[in-house]
Amino acid sequence: MRLNSHFLELKDSYLFKRIAQQVNEYKTENPDAEILRLGIGDVTRPLVPAVISAMEKAVLEMGGAATFRGYDDAGTGYGFLRSAVSKYYADKGVTVGEDEIIVSDGAKSDLGNILDIFADDSVALIPDPVYPAYVDTNVMNGSRIIYMNGSEVNGFLPTPDKSVTADVIYLCSPNNPTGAVYTKAQLQLWVDYANETGAVILFDAAYEAFVTDKSLPTSIFEIGGARTCAIEICSLSKLAGFTGVRCGYTIVPAELKSADGISLLALWKRRQTTKFNGVSYITQRGAEAVFSAAGLAQCRENIAYYLGNAKIIGDALSGLGIGYRGGENSPYIWFTVPGGDSWAYFGRLLRERNIVGTPGAGFGSNGEGYMRLTAFGSRENTEKAAARLKTQSG
Amino acid sequence: MRLNSHFLELKDSYLFKRIAQQVNEYKTENPDAEILRLGIGDVTRPLVPAVISAMEKAVLEMGGAATFRGYDDAGTGYGFLRSAVSKYYADKGVTVGEDEIIVSDGAKSDLGNILDIFADDSVALIPDPVYPAYVDTNVMNGSRIIYMNGSEVNGFLPTPDKSVTADVIYLCSPNNPTGAVYTKAQLQLWVDYANETGAVILFDAAYEAFVTDKSLPTSIFEIGGARTCAIEICSLSKLAGFTGVRCGYTIVPAELKSADGISLLALWKRRQTTKFNGVSYITQRGAEAVFSAAGLAQCRENIAYYLGNAKIIGDALSGLGIGYRGGENSPYIWFTVPGGDSWAYFGRLLRERNIVGTPGAGFGSNGEGYMRLTAFGSRENTEKAAARLKTQSG
Numbered sequence: 001m002r003l004n005s006h007f008l009e010l011k012d013s014y015l016f017k018r019i020a021q022q023v024n025e026y027k028t029e030n031p032d033a034e035i036l037r038l039g040i041g042d043v044t045r046p047l048v049p050a051v052i053s054a055m056e057k058a059v060l061e062m063g064g065a066a067t068f069r070g071y072d073d074a075g076t077g078y079g080f081l082r083s084a085v086s087k088y089y090a091d092k093g094v095t096v097g098e099d100e101i102i103v104s105d106g107a108k109s110d111l112g113n114i115l116d117i118f119a120d121d122s123v124a125l126i127p128d129p130v131y132p133a134y135v136d137t138n139v140m141n142g143s144r145i146i147y148m149n150g151s152e153v154n155g156f157l158p159t160p161d162k163s164v165t166a167d168v169i170y171l172c173s174p175n176n177p178t179g180a181v182y183t184k185a186q187l188q189l190w191v192d193y194a195n196e197t198g199a200v201i202l203f204d205a206a207y208e209a210f211v212t213d214k215s216l217p218t219s220i221f222e223i224g225g226a227r228t229c230a231i232e233i234c235s236l237s238k239l240a241g242f243t244g245v246r247c248g249y250t251i252v253p254a255e256l257k258s259a260d261g262i263s264l265l266a267l268w269k270r271r272q273t274t275k276f277n278g279v280s281y282i283t284q285r286g287a288e289a290v291f292s293a294a295g296l297a298q299c300r301e302n303i304a305y306y307l308g309n310a311k312i313i314g315d316a317l318s319g320l321g322i323g324y325r326g327g328e329n330s331p332y333i334w335f336t337v338p339g340g341d342s343w344a345y346f347g348r349l350l351r352e353r354n355i356v357g358t359p360g361a362g363f364g365s366n367g368e369g370y371m372r373l374t375a376f377g378s379r380e381n382t383e384k385a386a387a388r389l390k391t392q393s394g
Numbered sequence: 395m396r397l398n399s400h401f402l403e404l405k406d407s408y409l410f411k412r413i414a415q416q417v418n419e420y421k422t423e424n425p426d427a428e429i430l431r432l433g434i435g436d437v438t439r440p441l442v443p444a445v446i447s448a449m450e451k452a453v454l455e456m457g458g459a460a461t462f463r464g465y466d467d468a469g470t471g472y473g474f475l476r477s478a479v480s481k482y483y484a485d486k487g488v489t490v491g492e493d494e495i496i497v498s499d500g501a502k503s504d505l506g507n508i509l510d511i512f513a514d515d516s517v518a519l520i521p522d523p524v525y526p527a528y529v530d531t532n533v534m535n536g537s538r539i540i541y542m543n544g545s546e547v548n549g550f551l552p553t554p555d556k557s558v559t560a561d562v563i564y565l566c567s568p569n570n571p572t573g574a575v576y577t578k579a580q581l582q583l584w585v586d587y588a589n590e591t592g593a594v595i596l597f598d599a600a601y602e603a604f605v606t607d608k609s610l611p612t613s614i615f616e617i618g619g620a621r622t623c624a625i626e627i628c629s630l631s632k633l634a635g636f637t638g639v640r641c642g643y644t645i646v647p648a649e650l651k652s653a654d655g656i657s658l659l660a661l662w663k664r665r666q667t668t669k670f671n672g673v674s675y676i677t678q679r680g681a682e683a684v685f686s687a688a689g690l691a692q693c694r695e696n697i698a699y700y701l702g703n704a705k706i707i708g709d710a711l712s713g714l715g716i717g718y719r720g721g722e723n724s725p726y727i728w729f730t731v732p733g734g735d736s737w738a739y740f741g742r743l744l745r746e747r748n749i750v751g752t753p754g755a756g757f758g759s760n761g762e763g764y765m766r767l768t769a770f771g772s773r774e775n776t777e778k779a780a781a782r783l784k785t786q787s788g
Contacts, residue, residue, distance in 0.1 A: 001561040001594045002513035003652050007661050017667065020467060042464035052457035055676065059453060062638065063446035065772075070436035070637040073414060105499055105640075105671070112669025113507075116534065119396035120514065136668045140510065167395040200395045243464040244456065244675045246499075258397050267401050273411065274530045275506025277499070281638045282449065283674055378459075 006142045015132045015362040016040050022347070023356055036385045038313070038373040039356035041176065041331065043241040045305060047286070048298035051240060054289035058282040072278035076269060077103025077249065081284045084291035085249055094221045096251055100265060102272055103287075105279055106248040107206050107235035112137040113275070114202065114231065114250070117267040118168060125166035127158055129360060129367030131176045131204070143168075150366055156180040156325065156334070160193035169194060171220070172204040174211060177363045177372040178334040179326015181216050187223045194229035198259060201230040206248075209239035209303055211329045227253035231264065238331065240290040240299045247279055247287045306331050309382040310375035316386035331375045334360070340369045353388040400536045409526045409756040410434050416741070417750055430779045432707070432767040433750035435570065435725065437635040439699060441680070442692035445634060448683035452676040466672035470663060471497025471643065475678045478685035479643055488615045490645050494659060496666055497681075499673055500642040501600050501629035506531040507669070508596065508625065508644070511661040512562060519560035521552055523754060523761030525570045525598070537562075544760055550574040550719065550728070554587035563588060565614070566598040568605060571757045571766040572728040573720015575610050581617045588623035592653060595624040600642075603633035603697055605723045621647040625658065632725065634684040634693045641673055641681045700725050703776040704769035710780035725769045728754070734763045747782040 019039055027035065047055075061067035072078055082098040089096040104110050115122075115137055124138045128147040138145050146166055150156035156178035171190060173182040182190075194201050203220035211218045220230040235248035252265040279287075289295045310327035317324045317335050324335035337345035342359035349355045349371070360370030375382065413433055421429065441449075455461035466472055476492040483490040498504050509516075509531055518532045522541040532539050540560055544550035550572035565584060567576040576584075588595050597614035605612045614624045626645040630636035646659040673681075683689045704721035711718045711729050718729035731739035736753035743749045743765075754764030769776065 001592060001652060002516060003656055003658070003661060004511050004513055007511065007664060008656075010664065040465070044459075044462070044464065046459050046462040047456045049457065052453060055453045055456075056450065059446060059449045059676075062441045062449075063443065065438075065440050068438070068440040068635075068638070070438065070635075071434070072638065105673075108671040109669060117398050117401065119398055120536075122396060133668055140665070140668065142514075198395060241462075241464075243671075244462070244466065246671065246674050258395060262397055262402075264397070267397060270401060270404065271534070274527055274534065275503060277502040277637075277640065279499075280640045280674055280677055282453075282676060 004140065006140050009139050010136055015358070018362070019346075019356065019358065023350065026350055033354045035350075035354045035356060036377065036381045036388070037356045038377055038382075038385055039358045041238075041374050041376060042243050043238070043306075043376045044378050045241055045302040047241055047245070048295060048302065050289045050292055050295035050298055051286045055282050055286040058285035062281065069281040072281065072284070075273040075276065075278045077101065077279065078281070078284050081288050084288045088291045089219065089221070092218060092222070094219050096221060097254065100251050100253055101249050102252065102268060103247065103249045103279055103284065104272070104276070105246040106237065107204065107233050108133060110233045110248060110250045111202065111204065113271065114233070114268065115141045115143070116271050116275070117264060122167040123165070125164065125169045125199075127170065127172070128365060129156070129177055129363035129370070130170065131172060132363060134170045135364070147364070150178065150180075157182055157186060159186055159189050162193065165197050166199050169199050169201045170204065171201055172206070173217075174207040174326075174330040176204075176207065177332055177358065177360065177367065179330035179332040181211060181213075181329050183215075184217050184223060187217055187220060191220070191223045191225045191229055195225050199229065200256070200264070201226070203230050203232045205232050205234045207238055207330055208234065209299070210307065210331055212307070213329050216329060221251070221253070227255045229256065231256065236287055236290055239303075240287075240295070241302060242287070242290075245283055245286060247283050305379070306375045309377060309379060312382050312386045313373055313375060313389070316389045319390060327375065333373045333375065334370055335373075336369060337371045342368055342371055345371055353391070355385050355388060398534065400534050403533050404530055409752070412756070413740075413750065413752065417744065420744055427748045429744075429748045429750060430771065430775045430782070431750045432771055432776075432779055433752045435632075435768050435770060436637050437632070437700075437770045438772050439635055439696045441635055441639070442689060442696065444683045444686055444689035444692055445680045449676050449680040452679035456675065463675040466675065466678070469667040469670065469672045471495065471673065472675070472678050475682050478682045482685045483613065483615070486612060486616070488613050490615060491648065494645050494647055495643050496646065496662060497641065497643045497673055497678065498666070498670070499640040500631065501598065501627050502527060504627045504642060504644045505596065505598065507665065508627070508662065509535045509537070510665050510669070511658060516561040517559070519558065519563045519593075521564065521566070522759060523550070523571055523757035523764070524564065525566060526757060528564045529758070541758070544572065544574075551576055551580060553580055553583050556587065559591050560593050563593050563595045564598065565595055566600070567611075568601040568720075568724040570598075570601065571726055571752065571754065571761065573724035573726040575605060575607075575723050577609075578611045578617060581611055581614060585614070585617045585619045585623055589619050593623065594650070594658070595620070597624050597626045599626050599628045601632055601724055602628065603693070604701065604725055606701070607723050610723060615645070615647070621649045623650065625650065630681055630684055633697075634681075634689070635696060636681070636684075639677055639680060641677050699773070700769045703771060703773060706776050706780045707767055707769060707783070710783045713784060721769065727767045727769065728764055729767075730763060731765045736762055736765055739765055747785070749779050749782060
C-alpha cells in the first residue's frame with residue numbers, strides 16, 4: 001500500500017496528547033500531588049436536568065418496539081433538532097433554514113471533514129496562534145497553509161491583508177486560545193474580503209455561548225454578505241457541556257456557491273450522507289432539550305459559573321501584575337508568562353504549583369510567551385489554583 | 395474557493411436516498427398504501443434490556459457532578475469498551491489487543507475516513523456488486539477503482555486475480571448485498587495475495603453476528619497472516635441494533651506496516667484523534683453491555699428472529715421457483731428478478747405489492763438482474779410481504 005505522506009509532515013503529537021503524557025509522567029513520579037487541570041478545554045459541570053430527562057426518555061423509547069428508532073434517514077439530523085437550532089438562531093435575529101443545518105457528532109469532526117469538499121491543493125489562511133486541529137487537518141490534507149499573525153498589536157484578531165488570497169479562511173470567535181472576540185465591524189471586513197476574493201470563511205463558533213456583551217456577534221451570519229461566503233461550525237460542547245455526549249452542527253447557506261455555481265451545501269450533505277450515518281437519537285433528543293427554554297436557562301447558569309471561575313483566575317493574575325486577555329465573553333484566559341518560554345513555564349507550573357495549563361507555543365509560534373488557562377474547572381479547584389498562582393515567585 | 399472536483403464524478407444520488415425519494419413520491423400519490431420496507435438494511439427490533447439499563451445508568455451518571463464524563467481523553471474509546479471487544483474476539487479464538495481497537499461512531503464513518511491515511515492516488519480493488527459507499531468514498535477521494543466481478547460463477551465471492559495489483563482491497567463477508575460468505579480457504583487466498591503484493595485488505599465485518607455456521611470465519615484475523623495485511627471494520631448496528639445509536643470499531647494490528655515501516659495503527663489513531671473526538675459515553679456504556687453475557691444472549695435472540703424472517707422470505711421465493719442466495723448466515727436475500735431489469739422490478743414491486751426492495755443495479759453493474767431484500771423487518775410485515783410475493787405474476 002502507499003500511505004498519505006502528509007501525515008509525516010505533522011509536528012510530533014497532538015498538543016493535548018503531549019500535555020497528557022507530561023502530566024501522566026509527573027503523576028507517576030508524584031502520586032500524592034493534587035493536580036489542578038486548567039489545561040484542556042473540557043467542561044466539568046454535569047449535564048443539566050432538562051437534557052438528562054430528555055435523554056432518559058429517549059433511552060426508554062429505544063427499548064420499546066413501537067418507539068425504537070434506527071437510522072436517522074436523512075443522515076443530517078432529525079427535523080426536531082434542526083428546527084430547535086433554527087429557532088435558537090432566530091432568537092438572536094439570524095435566519096437560518098432548517099435544511100441549511102447539518103447535525104454532526106461535533107465541531108472537531110466537521111472542521112476536519114469539511115476539507116473533503118475542497119480541492120486538495122487549497123490554500124488555507126489560518127491565524128497564529130490557533131486551535132491546533134485547523135493546522136493538523138490541513139497538513140494531513142496536503143493543503144498549503146498561510147498564517148496570519150495574531151499579536152498584542154491587533155489584539156490577536158487579525159484582519160484581512162488584501163495582498164494575500166486563500167481558498168479557505170479559518171476564523172474562531174470567541175477565540176481559542178486567546179479569548180479575543182471579533183467585533184461586527186471586524187467580521188464585516190472579513191466577509192467583504194471573502195466575497196471579493198471568492199474565499200470561504202470557516203467560522204468556528206464553538207464558544208459563542210460565552211458572549212455576554214450584546215454588542216459582539218455570536219454568529220458570522222449576523223454580518224451582511226456572509227451567506228455567500230461563510231460556513232459556520234458550532235458545537236454543544238461548551239454551550240451545554242456535551243464534550244462527552246458529542247453533538248454539533250454546521251450551517252452551510254443555500255446561497256454559498258462556487259464560481260461555476262456548485263452548491264457547497266449539496267456537497268457537504270453528500271459528504272456526510274456518504275461517510276457518516278447521523279448522530280445517536282438519544283443524543284439528538286438531549287440536544288433538542290438544550291435549546292428548550294428550560295434547557296437554555298439551565299445551561300446559562302453553568303456558563304455564568306464558568307465565567308465566575310474566569311474572573312477568579314483573572315483577578316489572581318491581575319494581583320500579580322500579569323496582564324491577560326479573555327475571561328470575559330470567553331472561558332479562556334490568555335496571559336504573558338514570566339520568563340517568556342511557554343513550555344518551560346508549563347513545566348514549572350506543573351511541578352511547582354501542580355497546575356496544568358496549556359503552553360501558548362502549542363497553538364503556534366505567535367503563542368510563544370503565553371499560557372492559556374481555562375475556566376472549565378470546579379469552583380473549588382479554580383479557587384485553589386488562584387491561591388497557588390498568588391504564591392507565584394516567577 | 396476551489397472545490398473537490400471528484401464530487402462531480404459521483405453517480406447521481408446515494409442509492410438509499412434515491413430509493414427514499416421514489417418511495418416518498420409513491421406515498422404522496424398513494425397515501426393509504428401500506429408499504430412494507432424490505433429495502434434499506436435498518437433494524438426494527440428495539441435495543442435489548444441489558445443495553446437499555448446500561449444507558450439509563452450512564453445518562454444518570456452524566457447528570458451527577460461526581461460521575462460526569464467529558465472528553466474520552468484517548469479519543470479512541472474507553473478502556474472498558476475496548477476490553478469488552480477484545481474479549482468478544484478472544485471468545486472466538488482471535489487475539490486482538492485492546493490498543494489495536496479504535497472505537498468510532500460506526501462502520502460507515504470508518505470505511506470512509508480510513509482513506510485519509512492512504513495516498514490520494516491509491517488503487518482500490520472493489521467487488522461488484524458491492525455496498526455503494528465503498529465506491530462513492532473512493533470516487534470522492536480521487537482513487538482509481540478496479541472492480542472485481544462477482545457473479546453466479548464464483549458465487550459472488552471473487553478471489554484474487556494475480557495479474558491485478560491494488561493498494562487497498564475491500565472485502566465484505568457476510569456480503570452486502572449478496573449474503574455470500576467467504577470460507578476460510580477463500581480468505582486465505584486473499585491474505586496470501588495481499589501479503590505478497592503489499593496491499594491492505596479492508597475487511598468489513600458488519601454482518602459477522604449473522605454467521606451461524608461455525609465453519610465460516612467471522613473475522614479476517616481468523617486467517618493466518620492477516621495481521622500483516624488487514625484492517626477489520628465492524629459495527630454494533632447489526633449485532634445489537636445500534637443503527638440509531640451509532641457505535642462501531644476498527645481493528646488495526648500493530649504488525650501492519652508499510653514497506654518503509656510506518657505503522658497504520660499509529661496513522662489511524664492520529665487521524666481519529668485529530669478529526670474525531672470520540673463516542674458518547676452513554677453509547678459506549680451501552681456498547682459495553684452488548685458484549686456482556688446477558689447482552690450477547692439477548693442480541694442473539696434478535697438475530698435468530700431476523701434469520702427466521704429471512705427463512706420466510708426465502709421460502710416464499712423458493713415457492714415461486716426463484717433461486718436466491720443469502721438468508722442463511724446473513725440478513726440479506728439476493729435473488730434474480732423476473733424480467734431482468736432491477737430498477738424496473740423495484741418499481742413494480744413498489745407499485746403492485748407495496749414492497750420496497752433494493753435494486754441490485756444500485757450495487758454495481760453486476761447487480762443488474764438482481765434484487766436485495768432484508769430480513770430486518772417485523773415478523774408481521776415479513777409475513778405480509780411473503781404473502782404478497784406469493785401472489786407475484788412476474
